[in-house]
Amino acid sequence: LGGSSAVEICGEAPDTSGAFSKKALLAAAADCSAYQACGFRAAAVVLQRELKGWAEDPSGENLGRARAAYDNAMNEWSSIEGLQFGPVADGPVDEYHGRGIRTKIHPWPSTNRCNVETQISTQEYASADGFKYVPPSGRGLFAIEYVLFTNYSDTVCAANQQAYADWNALSSSELAAAKRSYAVAVASDVVRLADTLVGVWAPDGENFKAKLLAFDGYGSEQETLNIVAWSLIYPEAEIKDWKLGPFSTVPVTPASIGPETPYSLRGIENLRVNLRAFEMLFWGCRGGEGLGFDDWLTEAGAADLRDDIRAAYEQAALAADAFPAMQDATTAEFDDFYRAIKPLADLLKSSFFGSGSPLNLKLPASAGSDTD
Amino acid sequence: VTPTESKQCSGRALQTRLLEPIDVAWLVALRILLGVLLAVSMQRFLAYGWVDEFLVRPAFHFKYWGFVWVEPLGSSAMQALFYALLVLSLAVAVGAFFRVTAPLLALGLTYVQLIDVSTYLNHYYLAALLMWLLAASPAHQAWSVDAWRNGRNVTTAPSGWQWLFRVQVGVVYFFAGLGKLQLDWLQDAQPLRIWLGQSTSLPLVGPLLTIEGLPLVLSWCGFLFDTTIVGWLSWKRTRPYAYFVLFVFHLFTRLLFDIGMFPFIMSAAALVFFSPSWPRALVGRWLEPETREAPRAAGLLGRSALWLGAIYCAVQLVLPLRHFAYGGNVLWHEQGMRFSWRVMVRAKGGSTTFLVRDPQTGIEQEVSTRGYLTPLQQNEMAGQPDLILQMAHAIGADLAQRRGHTVEVRAETRVSLNGRRAVPLIDPVVDLTQIRDGFGPYSWVLPAPTQAAPHTRPVL
Numbered sequence: 001l002g003g004s005s006a007v008e009i010c011g012e013a014p015d016t017s018g019a020f021s022k023k024a025l026l027a028a029a030a031d032c033s034a035y036q037a038c039g040f041r042a043a044a045v046v047l048q049r050e051l052k053g054w055a056e057d058p059s060g061e062n063l064g065r066a067r068a069a070y071d072n073a074m075n076e077w078s079s080i081e082g083l084q085f086g087p088v089a090d091g092p093v094d095e096y097h098g099r100g101i102r103t104k105i106h107p108w109p110s111t112n113r114c115n116v117e118t119q120i121s122t123q124e125y126a127s128a129d130g131f132k133y134v135p136p137s138g139r140g141l142f143a144i145e146y147v148l149f150t151n152y153s154d155t156v157c158a159a160n161q162q163a164y165a166d167w168n169a170l171s172s173s174e175l176a177a178a179k180r181s182y183a184v185a186v187a188s189d190v191v192r193l194a195d196t197l198v199g200v201w202a203p204d205g206e207n208f209k210a211k212l213l214a215f216d217g218y219g220s221e222q223e224t225l226n227i228v229a230w231s232l233i234y235p236e237a238e239i240k241d242w243k244l245g246p247f248s249t250v251p252v253t254p255a256s257i258g259p260e261t262p263y264s265l266r267g268i269e270n271l272r273v274n275l276r277a278f279e280m281l282f283w284g285c286r287g288g289e290g291l292g293f294d295d296w297l298t299e300a301g302a303a304d305l306r307d308d309i310r311a312a313y314e315q316a317a318l319a320a321d322a323f324p325a326m327q328d329a330t331t332a333e334f335d336d337f338y339r340a341i342k343p344l345a346d347l348l349k350s351s352f353f354g355s356g357s358p359l360n361l362k363l364p365a366s367a368g369s370d371t372d
Numbered sequence: 373v374t375p376t377e378s379k380q381c382s383g384r385a386l387q388t389r390l391l392e393p394i395d396v397a398w399l400v401a402l403r404i405l406l407g408v409l410l411a412v413s414m415q416r417f418l419a420y421g422w423v424d425e426f427l428v429r430p431a432f433h434f435k436y437w438g439f440v441w442v443e444p445l446g447s448s449a450m451q452a453l454f455y456a457l458l459v460l461s462l463a464v465a466v467g468a469f470f471r472v473t474a475p476l477l478a479l480g481l482t483y484v485q486l487i488d489v490s491t492y493l494n495h496y497y498l499a500a501l502l503m504w505l506l507a508a509s510p511a512h513q514a515w516s517v518d519a520w521r522n523g524r525n526v527t528t529a530p531s532g533w534q535w536l537f538r539v540q541v542g543v544v545y546f547f548a549g550l551g552k553l554q555l556d557w558l559q560d561a562q563p564l565r566i567w568l569g570q571s572t573s574l575p576l577v578g579p580l581l582t583i584e585g586l587p588l589v590l591s592w593c594g595f596l597f598d599t600t601i602v603g604w605l606s607w608k609r610t611r612p613y614a615y616f617v618l619f620v621f622h623l624f625t626r627l628l629f630d631i632g633m634f635p636f637i638m639s640a641a642a643l644v645f646f647s648p649s650w651p652r653a654l655v656g657r658w659l660e661p662e663t664r665e666a667p668r669a670a671g672l673l674g675r676s677a678l679w680l681g682a683i684y685c686a687v688q689l690v691l692p693l694r695h696f697a698y699g700g701n702v703l704w705h706e707q708g709m710r711f712s713w714r715v716m717v718r719a720k721g722g723s724t725t726f727l728v729r730d731p732q733t734g735i736e737q738e739v740s741t742r743g744y745l746t747p748l749q750q751n752e753m754a755g756q757p758d759l760i761l762q763m764a765h766a767i768g769a770d771l772a773q774r775r776g777h778t779v780e781v782r783a784e785t786r787v788s789l790n791g792r793r794a795v796p797l798i799d800p801v802v803d804l805t806q807i808r809d810g811f812g813p814y815s816w817v818l819p820a821p822t823q824a825a826p827h828t829r830p831v832l
Contacts, residue, residue, distance in 0.1 A: 021832050022573070221573035241740065252728055252737040252771070300569065301828040304793060342725075346786055347794075349723035354751050356721030356788030358828045360570045363721075363751050372494045372631050372715050 006039035006076060013280075016290030020299050022221055023213055025291050029228050030209035032285035033083045034201030036277075040080055041194035043073040047144070048187035055180040066183075067148050071266060073190075074141060077106055078270045080197075081238070082277025085228045086208050087200045093364070094227050096217040097208070101200075103136045105193050109242060109257040112137035114157040116146045120175070120182045121155070121166035131189045139186050147183035149263035222360065229293060230364040231281055233353065234274060235316065236345035237364075240338060243271055247326070248334040259326065267326040275317050282309070293352075293359075302358040305351050312344035390532035390681075391674050395648040396514045397659065399529050400467075402537065403511040405640040406502060407465025410477065413499065413633050414458035423450050425746070426491050427484065432744040432766055434489035434752075434759050437809065442486040453480065464506070467516020474507035489759060490752035494715050495634035498544060502641060505540060509533050515659065530674075532681060537644040539685045542602040544638070544713050547692040549598030551714035555824065556703070558595060561587035562790035562825035563719035569830035571628045581830045597621055605645035618642055629716065698813050704789060704797070704820030706756050707813065720755035722787030722794055726767050729780040729803075739767050739781075755787055757798060757817045764804035781805050790825040 014035050016028035050069040054062040080088065080102070089098035103110070115138025119125050125134050153175065155167040170178060199205035211217065218224040242257045260267050284290030297306035319340035323329060329337075350356065353363045417423050428447045435442070444450060457480045463473040481500040485492070510533070512518045513526035556562045565587040572578045580586065597617070604614035622635035643650065652659055695708025702708050703718045729736040741750055741763060753759040764781040771779045780803040786794035795818075798804075802816040 215573070220570075222570035241742070245740075249735075250738050252739045253743065255740075296831065299829070299831045301826060302791070304826075308793070346723040346725070350721065350754070350786040350794040351788045354721030355755060356719055356791075356794065358566055358791045358826075360566055360719075363747050371629070372634050 006042040006072075009042040010035055010038035013286040014290070016285050018291060020291060020295040022225060022296065025293070025296055026212050026221075026224060026228060027209065028285060028291040029083070029085070029281060030201065030212050032280055033080075033086070033088075034198075034209065035285065036076070036079045036083055037088075037194070037197040037201055040073065040076040041191070041198050043069070043076040044187070044191045044194040047073045048184070048191050051144070051180075051184050051187045055184045058176070058180060063148070067264070070141070070144055070148055070264065071269075074145075074261065074264070074266060074270060075273055077141060078273035079277045079280070081106070081270075082231055082234050082274050082281060084231050084234075086212065087206070088197055089227075093230065096219075096223075096227065097211070100136075101193055101197055103140075105140045105190055107136040107138075107140050107142050108260045110137045111142045111258065113146065114138075114155070114161075114163065116143045116182075117152075117155045117157055117167060118161070118163035119143070120147075120178045121163045121170065123178065123182075125182065125185055131185075140190060143186045144183050144190070145261055145263050147179045147186075149265075225359075226362050228281075229353070229359075229361050232278060232293065233348055233364050235278055235341060236348050239271060239274060240341050240345045243267065244334055244338045244341065247329070247331065248338040249331055250335050250338045265325060265327050268320065268323050271323075272317075272320045275313070275320055279313065279317075282313070296359055300358055305347070305358060309344065309347055309352065312347050316341040316344045387675065387678060390535060390678055391530045393528035394531045394534065395652070396510070396527055396529040397651040398644060398646065398648045399509060399511045399533060400515045401651040402640070402644060403467060403506060403516075404465050405643070406499075406506060406637075407461050407463075409633055409636050409640060410481075410499060410503070411458050411461035411465065412636075414454050414461060416632070418451070418454050418458070423447075423454050426748065427487050430488065430746050430749055432749075432763070433487060434749070434762050436486055436489055439486045442483065444487045453484075456480070457484075464503075467512040467518050470507075470512030470516065470518050474503070474512070478503040478507045488749070489710075489756075489762075490749045492710055493632075493634075494544075494713055495632065495637055497711060498641075499633075499637060501540060502537075502637075505536060531648075532678060534644060534648060536681050536685070537641070538606075540688065541638075541641045541644055543688045543692070544641075544715075545598050545601050547713035548715045549595055549600075550692070551712070551717050552591070552595040552598060554703075554717075556790045557591050557717060560790070560825040560827060561591040562828075563717070564591050564594075565828045565830065566719045566791055567629060567716075569828075572830050572832050574627070577627070579832060582832055584829070587830070601642075602645075605642060611646065615642065615646070625716075631716070634715075701820035705814055705817045706758065709756075718755075718790060720787065720789050721751060722754035722785055722797065724750075724754050724760055724763075724798075725784040726764060727782045727784060728767065728771055729782070730775070730777075731780060732777060739771070741767075754785070755789075755797070757814055758809055760785065760798055761804055761807060761809055761816075768805040778805070789821065791828045792821050792823065792825055795821050 014028075014031040016024075016031055018024055047066070047069040050062070050066040054066040084090075084102055085094050086097050087099040088101045090100045090103050091098045112135070115135050119134060119138055125131055125139075131139060153172060155164055157163040157167065167175070200208045203209075212224060212228075215221050215224045218227060241251070242255055243260060245251050245255050246257055260270055279288050281292060283292045283294050285292075294306045294310070297303065297309075319337050323333065323337055349363070352359070353361050424447055427444050428450050433444065445453060457477060460473045460477040460480065463469060464477055478500060481496070481503055485496055485500055510526065510529050513524075513529070515525065519525045552558065557564075568581045568587055568590070572581050574581075601614060601618055604610045605618070607614075619639055622639050625631060626635040692708075692712035692714075695702040695712065698705065698707040702712075702714070703720070724741070726739045726741065727736050728739050741753070744763065744766065745753065753763060760783050764783055768779055768781040782800055782802065783798045783804060784800050785797040787797040788794040797818060799816045799818055804816070807816055
């Protein structure tokens with residue numbers, strides 16, 4: 001791969017333009033997901049290489065290169081966050097094909113510092129079982145971020161845990177080396193998972209696109225579209241309630257969820273990419289061009305809803321672009337951002353999904369009941 | 373003969389007619405079919421995990437007026453209840469210990485129905501009603517375990533039972549048709565235009581659904597079917613053809629929509645319009661021949677039963693019309709919506725944001741319903757004002773308890789009806805904690821949107 005960027009390896013985003021049909025929309029979503037998987041894999045390989053380089057020569061320069069590679073990988077991943085269907089998704093999100101690849105790569109919000117420190121100190125991951133029994137909350141990009149952006153000499157694990165004793169038995173240099181070793185191992189695991197993800201979409205691999213187009217396992221075209229469309233609820237749940245809610249005074253009881261990237265402090269960058277991922281699925285994979293759910297709304301005669309969503313999205317994207325680094329933002333700024341994204345969230349819940357949807361799209365996790 | 377005497381005569385004639393013994397075969401067939409279908413229904417609840425998902429998992433349950441005391445059992449007990457209901461359904465089908473099993477089944481179905489308003493479906497309600505009627509009937513006196521145990525098959529039953537079931541089934545069809553007598557359905561073909569879109573990938577039928585004008589044709593067909601089918605079924609000459617159409621209609625709806633057991637229950641229940649001996653044409657060789665009994669004079673018990681039946685029919689005829697007392701669009705304010713057989717006439721959804729204002733600090737904040745409601749409950753609540761009111765009260769009570777003083781709760785709502793742009797449903801300035809639910813008109817519900825429903829299209 002050398003120093004190749006994702007664009008050099010994967011080319012430009014796929015051109016998904018063409019006449020609308022629901023199958024063509026599914027194909028576009030599949031192509032876009034395959035493209036993003038390719039991009040992430042390329043970034044993961046670079047991250048792995050830079051981490052190895054830093055582990056062999058822990059210089060400040062190499063640390064900088066590894067951090068930049070992490071930033072790039074996180075950027076690539078933040079696109080896939082908005083495309084959670086099929087094997088990448090967790091079981092509750094795609095009950096038909098979800099294999100939880102996502103959570104093994106990016107475990108937020110279920111992250112756990114002690115679980116990372118346990119692996120660093122006990123090196124269980126180095127056993128013959130590898131990462132088989134390593135909980136997702138202590139691996140993936142979160143673990144790499146922890147190693148790259150912190151220098152903790154203490155552990156948050158409880159004193160009665162084996163990890164606590166093991167941690168404190170390490171000298172500072174041993175601890176630093178153990179951290180780097182774990183980061184390299186995690187990066188290799190992430191590359192393996194990225195390979196799996198690429199293989200999911202590869203025509204000569206699992207060819208999940210063909211399964212998607214045949215509604216394989218989903219039972220019907222509408223249910224397949226439901227599952228794909230549920231990725232679009234990301235601005236409502238993950239962004240509004242999880243990424244902004246805890247820092248805003250607008251909700252009475254904000255979700256007790258920690259920041260997405262607490263050590264690299266790049267929360268707003270992730271969020272901006274998340275919104276662009278929404279754009280890719282809704283308006284088209286190539287910077288908003290190509291087939292997307294907007295075309296379905298147009299074809300179905302619901303252009304007013306399409307335009308309302310566009311306006312609400314632009315308001316949210318503008319607010320995201322103008323928002324400072326999250327650690328520098330005031331509560332009032334969080335409140336304003338929360339309010340700026342709420343119209344988009346409300347439109348998605350009130351009109352795009354649910355019983356009032358002109359496309360008959362069900363709300364996430366509400367499918368599967370009778371009606372009359 | 374004076375007018376009073378004439379009235380008494382016709383009253384007696386009606387009594388005699390309703391108490392006239394007729395072949396019990398139709399009632400036995402209904403018992404078997406309903407028992408089997410309810411067993412399948414219970415099995416579906418268990419197999420799909422709905423028992424936990426709909427009845428146990430929710431932290432908050434929407435209550436029916438007057439039934440706030442109904443609570444769900446724990447997970448294991450609820451699972452056990454559904455297994456028990458499954459067994460009871462089969463016991464009803466074979467007529468075993470019917471006088472115990474049938475009322476218990478009816479009671480169980482009613483209990484399940486009353487646990488949470490957000491799970492209300494017309495066909496669950498119908499199943500409970502049919503089961504109560506069946507439990508009161510002599511459906512077990514022939515071709516049943518009970519008859520075998522007693523060593524006696526009673527081959528007739530008063531004809532009033534058949535009329536009672538005919539009224540019940542007829543009410544469902546007729547009011548389902550009446551519910552379609554509105555512009556959204558007959559002029560704009562909504563919500564069919566929306567719902568047909570989910571089936572365009574079906575082989576053969578799917579592409580046809582995208583033909584412009586077809587949703588309107590199907591809307592009119594549905595309206596004419598519902599409003600006239602009882603008449604066609606009641607007329608002997610058209611009955612077999614009408615039932616064939618009915619069967620195809622329900623098959624079609626089952627194919628296109630997620631309406632569970634409803635088509636099967638209706639197809640089975642509609643057999644009550646046939647001659648009482650219709651099952652003999654199918655399985656006559658295995659049945660004990662009918663023994664005609666002489667008509668009996670109406671005793672006190674018979675007269676009481678007839679009065680009870682008449683009151684039941686009157687309630688069934690009046691209950692679906694109660695929305696007229698409220699005016700406005702029942703699909704919007706929903707007062708008079710439940711128990712009125714408005715089947716498949718609204719695509720309605722929205723978002724609800726509850727805003728809590730602390731009178732001591734003047735600070736207003738949002739309260740997410742995620743901690744209280746499941747996604748299904750959130751979806752159902754969004755379009756139903758009385759559920760929004762219940763949720764507001766629950767939030768108000770919860771925060772008042774935590775803060776030690778009362779709070780104000782308002783609701784900012786955006787609701788879409790039959791494809792229209794979402795507009796506010798609830799008056800956003802009203803403190804809902806000050807509103808008590810009751811039978812009066814909801815002054816805190818904003819008027820329904822007046823523009824026509826949009827002509828969305830099913831697409832391939």
